[in-house]
Amino acid sequence: MAASSRDEDKLRERTRTGGGRVLIAVYAVFSLAAAARSFVQIVQRFDIAPIAFSLSAVAAVFYIVATITLARASTVSRRLAAWSCIIEFAGVIVVGTISLAVPEWFPEPTVWSHYGSGYLFIPLVLPLIGLWWLRHTAHE
16 A cells, blocks of 8 residues: 555656646636636627637636646546646637638637637647646656
8 A cells, every 4th residue: 555655646646747837827827817807708708709718718727627637637637637628628629620621600719719819829739738748757
C-alpha cells in the first residue's frame, strides 16, 4: 500500500510541476474568461444567440473540469482531465466546422467557433497540449 501511495505522490508531482503549472494556469484563465463571458452573454443577450452562448457555457465547464483535475493530479483526476481534453478538442472541431458551414447558427461567436480564432486558436491547441502533458508525465 505504501509503494502505491508513493507512486501516486510522484505522479502528482510530475503532473503539477514545471510545464504543468503553466498548463494549469492557462486552463484557469480560460475557465474564468469563458465562464464570465458566457454568464454575461446569457444574462444580458441570451435571445440573440442562445446556441452560441450556451456552447460558451459548456466550454467553460470543460475548462473548469480540466483545471481542477489537472491540479489534483491523482490517477482518477488525470483520467477525468484526459476525457475533458478529448471532449474540448471534439467540441472545437465540431463547433468550429459548424460555425463556418452554418454561420447563421452563430450570430455571436463562442470560445470554440471558427476553431477558437477569437482566442488565437488556443482552444484548438490547448486540449492537445493537455493530452500530451498527461501522457508525457505518466511515463517519466
